[in-house]
Amino acid sequence: MVPESNRLSSVLRQLEEAQRTAHVGSFEWDIATNVVTWSHELHRIYGLENGQFGGSFEAFLERVHPDDLAHTKDVIFTAFRNLSAFVYDHRIVRADGRVRTLHTRGDVIADEKGRPLRMSGSCWDVTELHEATESLERSLSLVEGTINATADGLLVVDRKGRVTAYNRRLLELWGLTRADIDKRGFEELLSLVHGRLENSAACLQRVRDLETQPQAESFDSLRFWDGRFYERYSRPQRIGDEIVGRVWSYRDVTEREQLLRRAVFLADATRLLASLDVEPALTGVAHLAVPYLGECCAIDLLGEDGPRRLTVVSRDPERPFTPELNPTVLAGHPALYPSGLLSCMAVPLVVKGAVVGVMTFIAPAQRRYAALDLELAEELARRAALSVENARLYRKAQEALRARDEFLSIAAHEIRGPLMSMHLAVQVLGRGSLADDDTPKVLEVIQREDRRLARFVDELLDLGRIRAGQLHFTFEEVDLAEVLHEVLARLGTELSRSGSALSVSTEGRTVGRWDRFRLEQVAANLLSNAVKFGQGKPIEVSVSAREGRAILVVRDHGIGISPDMQERVFRPFERGVSVRHFGGLGLGLHIARTIVDAFRGTLIMESELGKGSTFYVELPLARS
Amino acid sequence: MPPGASVLVVDDDADVREMLRMVLEGGGYQVATAKDGADALDHLNGGDLVGLILLDLMMPVLDGEQFLRAHRSSVRSDIPVVIVSGHGDARDIARTLGANGYLRKPVELDELLLTVGRFMANGVEPKAR
Numbered sequence: 001m002v003p004e005s006n007r008l009s010s011v012l013r014q015l016e017e018a019q020r021t022a023h024v025g026s027f028e029w030d031i032a033t034n035v036v037t038w039s040h041e042l043h044r045i046y047g048l049e050n051g052q053f054g055g056s057f058e059a060f061l062e063r064v065h066p067d068d069l070a071h072t073k074d075v076i077f078t079a080f081r082n083l084s085a086f087v088y089d090h091r092i093v094r095a096d097g098r099v100r101t102l103h104t105r106g107d108v109i110a111d112e113k114g115r116p117l118r119m120s121g122s123c124w125d126v127t128e129l130h131e132a133t134e135s136l137e138r139s140l141s142l143v144e145g146t147i148n149a150t151a152d153g154l155l156v157v158d159r160k161g162r163v164t165a166y167n168r169r170l171l172e173l174w175g176l177t178r179a180d181i182d183k184r185g186f187e188e189l190l191s192l193v194h195g196r197l198e199n200s201a202a203c204l205q206r207v208r209d210l211e212t213q214p215q216a217e218s219f220d221s222l223r224f225w226d227g228r229f230y231e232r233y234s235r236p237q238r239i240g241d242e243i244v245g246r247v248w249s250y251r252d253v254t255e256r257e258q259l260l261r262r263a264v265f266l267a268d269a270t271r272l273l274a275s276l277d278v279e280p281a282l283t284g285v286a287h288l289a290v291p292y293l294g295e296c297c298a299i300d301l302l303g304e305d306g307p308r309r310l311t312v313v314s315r316d317p318e319r320p321f322t323p324e325l326n327p328t329v330l331a332g333h334p335a336l337y338p339s340g341l342l343s344c345m346a347v348p349l350v351v352k353g354a355v356v357g358v359m360t361f362i363a364p365a366q367r368r369y370a371a372l373d374l375e376l377a378e379e380l381a382r383r384a385a386l387s388v389e390n391a392r393l394y395r396k397a398q399e400a401l402r403a404r405d406e407f408l409s410i411a412a413h414e415i416r417g418p419l420m421s422m423h424l425a426v427q428v429l430g431r432g433s434l435a436d437d438d439t440p441k442v443l444e445v446i447q448r449e450d451r452r453l454a455r456f457v458d459e460l461l462d463l464g465r466i467r468a469g470q471l472h473f474t475f476e477e478v479d480l481a482e483v484l485h486e487v488l489a490r491l492g493t494e495l496s497r498s499g500s501a502l503s504v505s506t507e508g509r510t511v512g513r514w515d516r517f518r519l520e521q522v523a524a525n526l527l528s529n530a531v532k533f534g535q536g537k538p539i540e541v542s543v544s545a546r547e548g549r550a551i552l553v554v555r556d557h558g559i560g561i562s563p564d565m566q567e568r569v570f571r572p573f574e575r576g577v578s579v580r581h582f583g584g585l586g587l588g589l590h591i592a593r594t595i596v597d598a599f600r601g602t603l604i605m606e607s608e609l610g611k612g613s614t615f616y617v618e619l620p621l622a623r624s
Numbered sequence: 625m626p627p628g629a630s631v632l633v634v635d636d637d638a639d640v641r642e643m644l645r646m647v648l649e650g651g652g653y654q655v656a657t658a659k660d661g662a663d664a665l666d667h668l669n670g671g672d673l674v675g676l677i678l679l680d681l682m683m684p685v686l687d688g689e690q691f692l693r694a695h696r697s698s699v700r701s702d703i704p705v706v707i708v709s710g711h712g713d714a715r716d717i718a719r720t721l722g723a724n725g726y727l728r729k730p731v732e733l734d735e736l737l738l739t740v741g742r743f744m745a746n747g748v749e750p751k752a753r
Contacts, residue, residue: 409711413682416710416729421639423730424647431733438646445639497638 028120045125047094065091080116083108101127157186158245173250198223214243229257265292273383278391283311294361296321301357323360334378336369345369347381351389418449459587466594473515480510480550481543487523499536508545512621518595525588526554526615534558550619557612629675630654634664636683651737661686668700676743681709692721704743
């Protein structure tokens with residue numbers, strides 16, 4: 001039999017023991033006396049030796065962390081008022097200065113009248129638990145924050161096909177609501193969205209394959225009917241070593257994909273346009289543009305005779321389009337415009353400020369062209385225009401080469417003529433076998449051919465100077481009428497041999513500041529031209545002054561020049577007639593116009609095929 | 625070659641015509657001239673006796689090539705034609721057109737007289753090779 005007091009102290013010891021083992025301390029506060037009693041373990045929790053605690057409510061409050069003081073008082077006084085139990089956490093500052101968090105459960109004991117007598121309770125140190133919980137909360141909030149902030153849509157599915165997590169982006173990407181997902185499994189979700197995919201069969205097959213390979217990772221692309229592109233990435237979800245599900249992530253790469261396709265399209269188009277055969281190249285581009293840029297692409301080229309439709313490509317050959325030319329584009333501006341219910345887009349092909357062609361596109365029924373489409377079309381048009389320009393330059397270069405070759409061939413012929421005459425003349429003179437009355441004729445031939453050759457050489461040298469920009473002038477007072485008479489005198493033989501009757505008229509004072517030698521050249525070239533192409537018919541020449549300008553007119557009634565050749569005769573190596581027809585290098589008019597231009601004058605012609613030509617030279621009398 | 629037959633010189637260059645005329649007359653031949661292919665056809669149509677045609681290629685109105693085609697299909701196609709041209713490809717052109725010979729401008733006097741002599745003495749020579 002154990003005495004009562006012994007039994008009590010034994011129970012108290014056991015309690016102390018239990019408290020120490022569980023690290024639970026206890027307290028009791030006698031309200032009437034304001035004595036607070038702490039157990040040994042509670043002393044230890046506060047880092048105090050037994051008896052070091054002051055033993056009052058105030059002594060307790062002194063050890064509460066200042067930031068938790070108000071809360072502590074609030075909890076305790078509320079418990080007093082309500083005579084209720086309480087549970088709360090607060091931080092304390094231990095004797096060694098360390099801050100710990102305590103979890104406290106307490107109760108209030110009242111008398112029969114409801115007046116509080118005592119408060120007692122127990123505390124234990126939950127600092128580590130607190131820290132662990134906080135860290136877990138932080139991790140969870142970080143994870144949640146991250147998955148909701150990511151640009152990828154995330155979906156986590158367990159091995160039974162139940163959706164265990166997803167983020168907001170997933171809802172956006174697939175146009176779903178929370179309700180859509182919350183009441184559906186993965187399979188149902190798949191059947192909900194896969195109809196939107198162009199490659200849905202392959203995408204579904206990938207899901208099936210992964211069902212049998214839970215450890216596999218996978219990556220593929222989803223192509224939507226509406227033109228969007230998503231990338232899909234999938235990897236197993238693990239807890240420790242165990243695979244518990246699968247994480248699917250989706251990324252919208254439409255913009256990147258469109259840029260890529262745009263770049264590939266432009267590269268393909270540019271490759272086609274590199275050809276100098278520009279019309280087949282443009283036709284190829286129209287085929288490339290359908291269906292990428294629209295249901296239809298038409299290309300028109302604008303020439304001197306107006307627009308000409310080069311090609312029109314429609315996606316459905318059974319229902320071909322015939323888009324009309326948009327007037328805004330003909331004026332050189334790109335345009336987005338409706339045609340009936342369809343959206344259209346047209347861009348000009350501009351070369352050196354001139355519209356040389358138009359590309360017109362028609363959008364698929366459900367689509368409206370936007371600024372980005374127009375930008376691409378404009379870029380395409382820029383490249384096409386460049387190709388048109390390159391082809392034109394190439395053609396021009398080829399023509400220039402042809403003209404030069406032709407010129408060389410003419411020059412060879414023209415030089416061989418006088419050479420042949422001189423060669424024969426020198427040989428017959430050398431043999432002394434000529435009849436007496438032929439000798440002066442032969443000498444005359446030699447003299448004439450000598451002059452012809454000298455003129456060829458002069459013309460060639462002038463051409464060289466013109467091309468090098470080195471035609472120099474010495475300006476002095478010159479009378480155009482006087483120059484004309486000198487030239488006529490020099491060309492006397494040539495004129496009389498041609499058989500053309502010549503009439504000359506001069507009127508008014510025609511003195512200006514010009515280069516005498518070059519002015520003679522202008523007159524001589526125009527007269528030689530009249531002789532050469534005049535077919536022996538009359539030639540009229542006049543010089544007059546009018547409104548501060550001197551005017552020289554040379555008119556023949558010979559073969560004339562067709563309208564399409566009239567500007568060309570002023571270019572080097574070109575003549576209004578075919579190569580074989582008339583002598584001369586074909587440089588005369590080119591040289592004459594270059595000189596007149598340098599005098600700030602004009603040289604123009606009027607001509608009618610079969611009726612003759614008239615050349616007008618106008619020169620300012622006072623040089624400005 | 626029947627007596628009285630002449631050499632027809634066809635060239636648009638008056639000085640060349642004049643020199644050829646003097647040289648050939650000096651060599652004892654009768655010479656007629658024409659300033660282009662059309663003029664030459666007119667001359668032939670006039671019925672004058674022609675033993676040889678010396679033909680330039682580059683000429684106005686009707687050039688050497690056009691003249692040759694017309695001549696070959698005419699009743700007087702038997703009259704031999706020698707091309708006299710400064711053209712770099714005169715030999716090939718002569719062969720292509722079926723001319724009987726060619727002389728390259730500027731022509732050597734001896735070569736000219738020899739060639740004309742052969743045709744005027746012996747009638748038609750084999751075609752140019």
